[in-house]
Amino acid sequence: MPFFPEITSGNYNRGFSVLITAFFIALMLCLFIQPPSAFSQDQPTSKPELFGAVRPVFTTQHFRDRSGGNGSVSAMNVRIHAGASWQFHQDWLFRGRIAGRYASNQSEFRFFIRDHTGGGGSYSAGVTTLDEFFLRWKPSERITLHAGRFQGRFPLAGFIPKGMDRYYSANLSIGHTDGIWMTSDLSSRYRLHFIASHNGTRGSTHAARSPLEFSQSLSRISLFANLEHRNTSGRWVQREISVSVIPQSFERDGSYHAYTTFSGRVMMRLPFTPQNGEFQLGGEVAFVPLAPENAGGISETRTLIEKGAVAWQVSAYANDVISGHRLGLLYGQTEPQWLVSSSFSPNRRMAEIRYRYTINSRLNYEMRYRIQTDLFKPPAASNSLRINDFYARFTYRF
Numbered sequence: 008m009p010f011f012p013e014i015t016s017g018n019y020n021r022g023f024s025v026l027i028t029a030f031f032i033a034l035m036l037c038l039f040i041q042p043p044s045a046f047s048q049d050q051p052t053s054k055p056e057l058f059g060a061v062r063p064v065f066t067t068q069h070f071r072d073r074s075g076g077n078g079s080v081s082a083m084n085v086r087i088h089a090g091a092s093w094q095f096h097q098d099w100l101f102r103g104r105i106a107g108r109y110a111s112n113q114s115e116f117r118f119f120i121r122d123h124t125g126g127g128g129s130y131s132a133g134v135t136t137l138d139e140f141f142l143r144w145k146p147s148e149r150i151t152l153h154a155g156r157f158q159g160r161f162p163l164a165g166f167i168p169k170g171m172d173r174y175y176s177a178n179l180s181i182g183h184t185d186g187i188w189m190t191s192d193l194s195s196r197y198r199l200h201f202i203a204s205h206n207g208t209r210g211s212t213h214a215a216r217s218p219l220e221f222s223q224s225l226s227r228i229s230l231f232a233n234l235e236h237r238n239t240s241g242r243w244v245q246r247e248i249s250v251s252v253i254p255q256s257f258e259r260d261g262s263y264h265a266y267t268t269f270s271g272r273v274m275m276r277l278p279f280t281p282q283n284g285e286f287q288l289g290g291e292v293a294f295v296p297l298a299p300e301n302a303g304g305i306s307e308t309r310t311l312i313e314k315g316a317v318a319w320q321v322s323a324y325a326n327d328v329i330s331g332h333r334l335g336l337l338y339g340q341t342e343p344q345w346l347v348s349s350s351f352s353p354n355r356r357m358a359e360i361r362y363r364y365t366i367n368s369r370l371n372y373e374m375r376y377r378i379q380t381d382l383f384k385p386p387a388a389s390n391s392l393r394i395n396d397f398y399a400r401f402t403y404r405f
Contacts, residue, residue: 053093053095055091055092056091056092056093057090057091058088058090058091058092058404058405059087059088059090059104059404059405060086060087060088060402060403060404061085061086061087061088061402061403062087062178062179062400062401062402062403063083063084063085063401064083064084064085064086064178064179064398064399064400065081065083065084065398065399065400066081066082066084066396066398067079067080067081067082067396067398068080068081068394068395068396068397069394069395069396070392070393070394070395071390071392071393072390072392073381073384073385073388073389073390073391073392074388074389074390075389075390080112082110082111082112083110084108084109084110084111084132084179085108085109085110086106086107086108086109086178086179086181087105087106087107087109088104088105088106088138089104089105090102090103090104090105090139091103091104098144098146099143099144099145100142100143101141101142101143102139102140102141102143103137103139103140103141104137104138104140105135105136105137106135106136106137106138106176106181107134107135107136108130108131108132108133108134108135108179108180108181109132109133110132112132113133114133116135117133117134117135118134118136119134119136120136120137121136122185122205122206122207122209122212123206123207123209123210123211123212124175124181124182124183124210124211124212124213124214125210126214126215126216126217126219127214127216127349127352128175128180128182128211128213128214128215128349129175129176129179129182129349130180130181130182132179134181138156138158138176138181138182138183139155139156139157139158139183140155140156141153141155141156142154142155148192149191149192149193150189150191150192151189152187152188152189152190153187153188153189154188155185156183156184156185157183157188158175158176159173159184159188159202159231160173160174160175161173161233161247161249161272162174162272162350163245163272163274163289163290163291163320163322164244164245164272164274164287164289165274165287165289165322165324165335166324166326166333166335166361166363167322167335167359167361169320169337169339169348169350169351170291170348170349170350171268171270171291171293171318171319171320171341171345171347171348171350171351172231172251172268172270172293172347172348173202173213173231173233173249174349174350175213175214175349177349177350178398178400182212182214182349183212184204184212184213185205185212186202186203186204186205186229188200188202189201189202192237195237196236196237197234197235197236197237198234198235198237199232199233199234200231200233200234200235201230201231201232202229202230202231202232203228203229203230204228204229204230204231205227205228206221206226206227206228206229206253207221208221208222209221211229211253213229213347213349214346214347214348214349215253215256215346215347216346216347216352216353217346218257218299219253219256219257219266219299219346219347220256220257221256223254223255223263224255225254226253226255226256226263228254229251229253229254230251230252230254231249231251231252232249232251233247233250234247234248234249235247241276242275242276242278243273243274243275243276244274244275244276244287244289245272245273245274245289246272246273247271247272248269248270248271248272249269249270249271249272250267250268250269251267251268251270251347252265252266252267253265253266253267253347257298257299258299259297259299259300264297266295266297266298266346266347267296267297268293268347269293269294269295270291270292270293270294270318271291271292272289272291273290273291274287274288274322275287275288275289281328283327283328283329284325284326284327284328284329284330285326285327285328286323286325286326286328287326288322288323288324289321289322289323290320290321290322291319291320292317292318292319293317293318293319293345294312294315294316294317294318295312295315295316295344295345296312296314296315297314297315298314298315298316298344298345298346299344299346300314300344304385304386305343305354305383305385305386306386307344309343309383310342310344311342315344316341316343316344316345316346317342317345318339318340318341318342318345318351319339319340320337320338320340320351320357321337321338321339322335322336322337322338323335324336331364331365331366332362332363332364332365333363333364333365334360334361334362335359335360335361335362335363336359336360337357337358337359337360337361338357338359339351339356339357340355340356340382341353341354341355341382342354342382343383354381354382354383354385355379355380355381355382356379356380356381356382357377357378358377358378359375359376359377359378360375360377361373361374361375361376362374362375369403369404369405370401370402370403370404371401371402372399372400372401373398373399373400373402374397374398374399374400375397375398376395376396376397377394377396378393378394378395379393379394379396380393380394
């Protein structure tokens with residue numbers, strides 16, 4: 008039975024029981040580590056707090072497929088978050104959240120709790136699920152631990168957040184990580200993140216595209232580490248490096264190998280400063296030294312690292328030069344063997360322009376225009392894929 012089985016009319020009670028049992032096991036472990044006597048009356052606590060967000064989005068997409076055919080599709084969409092958090096002790100917090108994604112062109116409604124998302128790292132329209140359900144413990148001033156289902160995301164900074172590895176729940180997407188997340192402030196300058204996450208036999212909770220697969224026992228656990236520079240004032244907005252490992256996740260030359268990625272992200276404030284706001288410029292570079300061969304039918308000799316893959320993105324922002332308004336530009340490329348990004352598909356070239364107007368602290372408006380094309384035309388295709396898409400959305404948080 009999967010760790011988080013699908014909840015349908017036939018197995019709702021079983022799935023709910025597994026989730027509640029797992030939570031109470033985690034709670035008992037917490038009480039064992041820090042016994043009830045430690046929860047004295049003089050420790051500050053708070054009442055549970057409710058929170059959420061509603062995001063209505065209009066999307067339209069025009070495309071030319073690889074056979075030369077043209078088409079378009081438009082839809083009204085909405086993503087809803089509703090959750091609660093409870094700081095029941097100064098060192099302990101519980102947080103849970105329900106996420107639902109719905110579209111005017113969806114075929115059905117479903118509620119389930121799974122141990123994997125789709126290969127792109129998100130559930131499809133019509134799905135309602137739990138995307139957060141965790142305990143957070145802060146055993147010291149420098150260490151924080153999360154256990155359960157959480158949002159551990161590491162994109163390039165900016166209001167067009169995209170990542171080459173661990174990033175999900177962007178725009179309409181619903182994704183999560185199931186596992187343990189430790190954050191350690193190594194010093195006043197550096198912070199370390201370490202995540203050990205669970206994978207199901209049918210896929211991962213973060214993006215893991217075919218031909219990555221999880222049939223081997225060691226592929227049940229993915230590992231991720233990120234080192235960030237904590238000083239975000241002055242010139243640097245972001246400086247960090249990451250390593251990600253999915254053991255035994257693909258077969259090559261008669262044996263299974265780990266899909267191991269290395270990435271680095273920087274974002275800086277430009278030295279010329281306007282009267283209001285600021286300009287920012289940054290980028291991310293990532294590579295995997297060994298990947299599945301001929302992914303998508305593309306020869307490995309056409310990539311920068313033969314037997315591996317490279318992915319990169321750059322972005323630039325004008326933030327609040329006119330108060331409340333932001334404008335961003337992004338360009339990125341992923342080679343055919345890059346298989347772990349929810350922001351970029353393999354073998355893809357992407358250019359995007361996005362505008363945001365912050366109406367108040369709870370409500371903002373965004374619109375985006377994006378062009379995506381094949382980086383390399385597959386040998387069997389008569390044309391390169393081209394997708395032009397636009398969205399306009401509001402986000403209201405409560």
